[in-house]
Amino acid sequence: MSRFRFDLFVFLLASVHFAPALSDLVITKLDRRIDLTSQIVRMTLTLRVENTGPDPVSEVSLTFPEHQANNLALLVAVSTEGRGKNRGSATNLPITVKQPENSPQSLIWYVASLPKALGKGESLNMDALAVFTHSLKPFPEKITQAEPQLFLFQDSSHFTSPYKVKIQSVIVKLPSENVESYSKLENTKYSGSEIKYGPYENVPALSYSPVVIHFPSNKPFAVAKELVREIEISHWGNVQVTEHYNLIHGGAQSTGEFSRLDFQARPNVRGASAFRNLIAMLPPRAHSIYYRDAIGNISTSNIYGDSSKTLLEIEPRYPMFGGWKTSFTIGYGLPLRDYLFQSGGTRFLNFTFGSPMNDVLVENLTLKVVLPEGSKDISVSIPFPVKQSQETTYSHLDIAGRPTIVVEKVNVIPEHNQYFQVHYKFSNISLLTEPLMLIFGFFSLFVACIIYMHADFTISKSSSSYLAKQQWDEVLATIQQLQDIINRCLSIHDKLEASLRELSRTGDVQVCKAVRKSADSWLKDLSKDLKPLLALLQSSPQATHILPKVEELVLKERDLQEKIMLKHTTVVDSYEKKSGGRDIENRVAAIQQKISSLKQELDDLLEFVEDI
Ligand SMILES: *[C@@H]1O[C@H](CO)[C@@H](O)[C@H](O)[C@H]1NC(C)=O
């Protein structure tokens, strides 16, 4: 509280030394209405100005204290001639900020230029709308889940006009009939949800009479710290809109533990200051609407629609309390014909500027309009000042990239949701580049397919080359089977040799004999399987060049098999006759040598066959 008291003090001090320069104008009647029913404060002014001086006047100044001007998001003024029922149509007045030299620092001047100068004794009606953001201060700044959210609002019961005001009043509209406290001045009336100050008569220029109102509000204080809106034009019939939000509850900070149980049981008491959903008002023919965050699609959203609008109700994953943040993206497609028009040789996009969500204040808006590749002579017209630049966006099939208009603006309020236009030139040849690329691509693919199919069809089923190919495949399959059999034989050889090593360790002849018996029967079976394979290869003309090696492989295996059997019999016999170890070794030494060399030869042959 003490801080803005100080502001007022400085302001009043400064104004004492200032003698207004434009004192020939007098405001004969001024009505102000201040709407505090949402986080955005709207002040409407209805005034009648009279020129009491001898010289014509062509400007009317509206002045606001610096602390208000800093939060001024929008100021528009219109003038109307005549009075009451005879009021003419409204004319928009251009407004510029112009600080007279002798003005106090703490007062900011907004000068409206009149369409025609006001002569001596003439009067004019003016209506103005001033919209302020960040003007409601949570007090207390921190509350728990169960506490009510209260705000402070400060202003003056006298409008800080540089002109004398003959009669004025101000009505402040609150969100509910409840008020914690309010400044009680002369002529103050509180009824329903409105507080009226005035009427006050003959108030001198630059008068300031502070008013402070402390009141509860549970309106959603949804503030988009950042909103990036992308509008992508496709000349193939679609406008794609994608909006990335970084949202915070901008009201009183939530402290203490949050209990979802409490919240769910009595949301109006234990979470009155939270908001659970937001409504986006999308155009009527919006389609392919989605709403997602970093985790994925959020299904707790609803879409309602009629012929004039589409309502998208989005519900974040948790209720939003003061200071809580959430990030999400919504996207939708729109028919191009509703937004893109032609005039002369140029095309223009006519689209709305701000967020489609009415209750959201956007602190930083970045608007990107992605034009089709090949667009030229681009110009943008937006009905209020913005920061503007250009970049290039690339997507599939782009060669030069898509020209992209980037517009940035701070403190965007629903009133900024006006139409803006992007004009550009585009030759229809450019429109055809991508399809031509596609057509060319598909054509090439098609040609390649034909060539391939053609090539394949030359091997017709009756032709000799087709037969040869089939036979060769058969040969390969046969060799594969044959190879498997040889490998199985080799593993049985290994088992036999292992049984001999086991014998030398345990001396158990019976076990060794059992292994031999089963090995004999397996090898017999395998040799039976081998016969037809070998016969097939011998009969195939395709196999002639590899047949010698294959036959050699089979013979060598048989040879090895015999030698191993011989070794086995010899060793087992020696054990039965209880010969000494050295004796046995001597008897099998020669066989063992033969076995080793055969194994080597077999390995080489197998390697050769594998490479076929
Ligand atoms: C999200 O929903 C959209 C539209 O219903 C769908 O096309 C998309 O595949 C969904 N994405 C995920 C990740 O579920």
Ligand SMILES: *[C@@H]1O[C@H](CO)[C@@H](O)[C@H](O)[C@H]1NC(C)=O
């Ligand atoms: C843009 O569209 C709006 C709504 O359809 C229309 O009122 C306005 O005149 C259009 N602006 C231009 C420049 O075409």
